[in-house]
Amino acid sequence: MVSRVFEGPPVMVPSRSAIWLKGWRRFAANRAALLGLLWLILFGVVALWGRQLAPYSMQYANLFAGNEGPSLLHPFGTDSLGQDMLTMVMYGLRYTLAVGFGATVVALVVGVFIGLTSGMAGRLLDEGLMRLTDFVYAFPGFLFAAFIVGAFHGQTEVVILAFGLTQWAGFARLTRGLVLTVRHSELVESGRAIGASRAFIALRYILPQVVNSIIVYTAFVAVNIITLQAELSLFYGTGPALPLISFGQLISQGTADVLGYWWLLVLPVGTLISLLVALVVVGEGLQAALNPKGNRIL
């Protein structure tokens, strides 16, 4: 018996761009996330073109105008040497974002690669990779990074590697867990039931699930790395050599002068906190955008 072919009016299939548009609307529906994104874009612009945009140069110092409060000439005030704090903050942003972004990418690439391999691999390789991950997770990465940063005077590439190579374990664990969950889900089973090949299942079902969750997690790892890096300069005094400057250094100078010269501490700290908050709310917005079902990943 030949099975019947069902015929009916043709259906419309929404285009890929329509699906992206829906995701963007879910993101934009969250006002805080939208504002956070604009804030991040502004910071990105400052980080990329800070040297051209900064009102003064890093060499500028007017000893006769030291420790002045915020004014039109110096919106963030000046420090004891008469250096413009806004310029310092803009340079600090450049270094901080370079390290934060670079180290997050390194952690992402290493962690996702190890997690995917572990989730797809056989038992022995999986065990080995996970023990390595446990080791890196438990390893005092902060101390390691402090040592590296101290030894190399905060040279940007080295700091990126130091943080990236100590912070990937979370990515590896998350990725492996996601792959394992999706591998044994009803979604994959229903794919097998219609005769889908392994490649089809990996590309259509497993990868999108994994990628979306990882994008969201990335925002939170970036927050972590930026905070660690600021703490490093703050507590250990380690950081880049001038003309590079980290937020931690700015803040640690500011703490010495906080009595009487509040702007030296409050404005740089406020800028750093606003960066972290922007990253977190953008992460929240991405959760909504990438998860049509509304269930939170993290």
Added chain:
Amino acid sequence: MSDRPFLQIQQISKSFALGKARIDAVRAVSMTIAEGETFGLVGESGSGKSTLGRLAIGLMKPDAGSVRASGVDLVTASPAKLREMRKSLQIVFQDAQSALNGRVSVASNIMEPLVIHNQGTPSERLRRIGGLLERVGLTAAHGPAMPDELSGGQLQRVMIARALALGPKLLVCDEILSALDLSVQAQVLSLLEDLRLTEHLAYLFISHNLSAVSYLSQVIGVMYLGELVEWAPTKSLLEKPGHPYTKALFDSILDVPESKAARKPLTILPGDIPSVIDRPKGCPFHTRCPLTMDICRTVPPQLVQVGEHHHAACHAIHAAG
């Protein structure tokens, strides 16, 4: 009832590793499903119903025994042949929401099997999806929607449309009612019955819901601890349940007559289903059975014919009959 067998399962077993122990999910089950017939499978959670459903359509390979669909042995079939057989053997899952791809539209979900099996041109596919949606009681307008925009009942219909896309002969329905509201359950049931009559579909209908199973099935099988303890035509099973477990199962249906006097007391099975790790020796049911004899504790009973097309595995019946 058609007597041409479509699916023949012989003595299949499947066990899984659980830590160091092995648990027998399905033990030496044999059964037959005829073309265009509904085989209802009932039993408590953990009795191996879902595993049997997956074995039946070749989604899992049994450790022993054979599964033949229209004469093709699914256990020894090549991967290419097995993929070809996917067209006639389909499954609908309990949780349509998680079994469908939530990141693409309803239409794309139904299109996937057509793309994988290279059926029709792109424009033919769109018309076929429209036809499938209408056949399951939706409209072509549901095509562009994303799965999360539909209700549970609608999603289950989409799942059925996706399973129907390749023109299957057998549909395994694994607890497909349990996530649905009562009124929606009734709609899905009548859709299934309608599809059976018009499209000549056979079902392996797995459910806790005994009234749904009795409504839909021509044959009912009862599973306990991975074993098929009784199977018979629906009428025969409802009128003369042979196995004491079947009796207990049907006695546990909540039946609430108008007058209090007419209500029969609820009979409740003592104890819980035994652990699959520490399975009882002899008859698996002897720990809870009201008719336990000495032999039940040592010798496992065989499934034998006790009436016309009626099979049961119970020493008490064999002794009496």
